[in-house]
Amino acid sequence: MQPTLRRAGGFALVGTLAVAAPVLGRAAFVPFAAVAVLAAFVITDGPLFDLFARPADRREGRLNGLAGFSLAAAGLAILATELGLPTDLYVAAVFVLAYGNLGKRLVAETSDEPFLGAAGFGVGGAVAGFAGQAAVSSLTSTSIAVPRFAFLAVAGTLVAALFREMLFERDDPLVMLSTGLLLWLFDALAVSVGVVDVGAALAVTVALGYASYALGAASVAGMLSGVLLGLLVIVFGGFGWFAVLITFFGVGSLSTKFRYEEKKRRGIAEENEGARGTGNVLGNAAVALLCVICFAGSQSLSVEGAVFQFAFAGSMAAALSDTLSSEIGGLYDSPRLITTLEPVPPGTDGGVTWQGEVFGLLGALVVGGVALALLPGVSPTGAGVVVLGGVVGMTADSVLGATVEGPRFGNEAVNFAATFVGAVVSGLVALALL
Template identity: 50%
Template sequence: MAALAVFAPALGDAAAVPFLAVAGLAFFGIRDGDWFETLALPGDEEAERLYGLVAFALAGGGLALFASIAPVPLPYEAFAAATLAVGGGRLGRELVSPQTADEFPLVAAYVAGGTVAALAGQLLVRLQAPPVAEGVNAAGASGLVVGGGVSVATVGAALPGLIFLAAVAALTAAFVRSLVFARDAHITVILVAFAVWGFIVLAPTVSAPLIAFGLGVTAVLGYVSFALGTASVPGMLTGVLAALLAVVLGGIGWFVTLMSFYAIGGLASKYRFDEKADRGVAQENEGARGTGNVLANSAVALAAVVGYAASAHVNVPPSLFGFAFAGATATAMADTLSSEIGGLYDRPRLVTTLKPVAPGTDGAVTWQGEVAGLAGALVVGGLAAVGMPLGDAVSGGAIVVLAGVAGMTVDSLLGALIEGDRVGNQAVNFLATLSGAIVAVAVGAAVGVVL
């Protein structure tokens, strides 16, 4: 059923009809028997209705209408990538599930199947493009014309970008699936379609070596983080998606800067974990960071790298987003090391009063933790100065270090003042990284580095 999306360009205004027909058949015509048992998702047996399949079909029909008749239509590539990322992902997972019950290979199969299917869907949609002059592609260059008028040269040039969109679709689908019930494919496909649409609008420049590097390295790092227990499956998916966006939308320097936090921060969480657990200061979930923790520390940086990719569209200096990204990442690194290392030492003091408090108290600091946090900010500042667009390397790196220390201090202050039942640690982490980004941009603008 997901594959029906590739026929949407040919069907035009009638693109929703096949999806609605499947929804009607599944709801009214299949109530029992082998077909019902094959297509039923968990919970469908009790209801004696194929609600999961019907919901997915209706979501596909709605997206088809949006792609064909909306005033601002959803691109057919986004429609095909989204539906096939979900459909191909589910197929990949089902093919592997008889051999293993381990979650990582199942998720890997979902992402691999979704990526291949989403890429195929985009290519098939492109082959239905309106005809162009024989022997000439849409850009006016000579090339062998295939399908509906798209040249081999045009498809080849666009392939790295299509692979990126396919990978984003599959990773987003796997990520959303890990957060909602597995049967809620209708929610997943809608969110993925709009995510892919956003990246189509951004139109990032994607080269073959860059996408090969991004996919290869992020896949390895995702496996390592899961194998070492530094991230849960949803957390691992969040980190892999964030890393892929950093390397493709920003570049190698952005990727290395972000990876320094993921790698060092993850290892710091596992460092002397049993001792920290006995002291009551260990990271929950055996030190494996989940989606909420990863997003709390990375959301500002991700918004910055997307803003950097969109800077040409919004007429904002690209260096502004570079400083925001580096400042937020330096804060996340400094705060993580301060907490993970400082928690191993006795006699912490509350940052607001400097009075001794029990280990694990919100807002408590130790001098050892502060030194570790400063070291983390120096690492990020050094990497950002070398690999990111921060103007002068020395002054840019120094600003990032300052922002990281400032954000770490804000985190401690917020922990002492507002963290509790109503405001959790993840909200405090997000506000701290936001403050680090603001400090980096403000200081950079004040000294004339942000241009």
């Protein structure tokens, strides 16, 4: 057995201490605080040190990794006992990370394929997250809400897996705390979670996530981002919202691959053979996710939920409009800078072609059509509002590209700003007219 697998098993055993929280009550933090003290000041050599030591720990002669992991778990325990974090979510957050890492290491024993490693983390974390919530329910004599537990376990696992892909092994404390806080938010928003909705959401998003990775449309981190986003959109919004989302990702990915070799020769091709990473996914869809979350909490915000529905569709229309405008418009010659109309070389930030503008409009029309067909309460006028948001957002992207895009304000930030403009335009116009 490899040292990394033994270490992951040791961390999983330490994480299991969290299940004692319902019994210990306000002292739930004590076991982890004790482990942190032992790791930081007592265990400096011997079998236990060898079991838990990471390479950096060996250099420093101290189990900083175990101490940080335990302190994060103790911090979450205090949130659970003093500030209202549900105990089952506290246990789930600890279990998701500890057993997700163990699942990933088990896979690494036989394969170094990144997708399989992510799958090992996902299966280990999701099963453990569900089991942790069920254990707390058993200890507190409360009912086991299977669909809710399943949704939270999978959502927490995706969050943790995504952060683990983006950060480093030593950042496990940050991953655990972030997972716990986001699970708290998801739990508050998931007012009604049904078995069919959760089952269908998991089946659809996981299948499409795997397809996107297998076809080279997304990296592992991009796949995790997309699956998490899809799951939240279905649970908090519905399948109509997901159809709008997948329209962007599907059509956008196809346009990125379209005549890719020619784009490479022109110097305008996306990196990594067009595979979307986390930055690309979140740059285009972070505003959409915010709209979905606001829609789920619209009663608390005292804002009509339909406003956020139009804002969501407008942001996606802007994302697809911009993608088609740049990916297809960039194949044509004689682009002009949008702010001065002077000729510029292909690939220049802010450079546009009339063909690209036409395809951008077509992208907005596609999203508007899907919204008209599948989103509740969207009339032809409402679809026009979505198209308007898309076109304005696309134009904002070009203007920002010509004026501020650079090392400090990169492409992902421009995409975020453009989708935000599309969301605001569609949301405000819908509020005024509909």
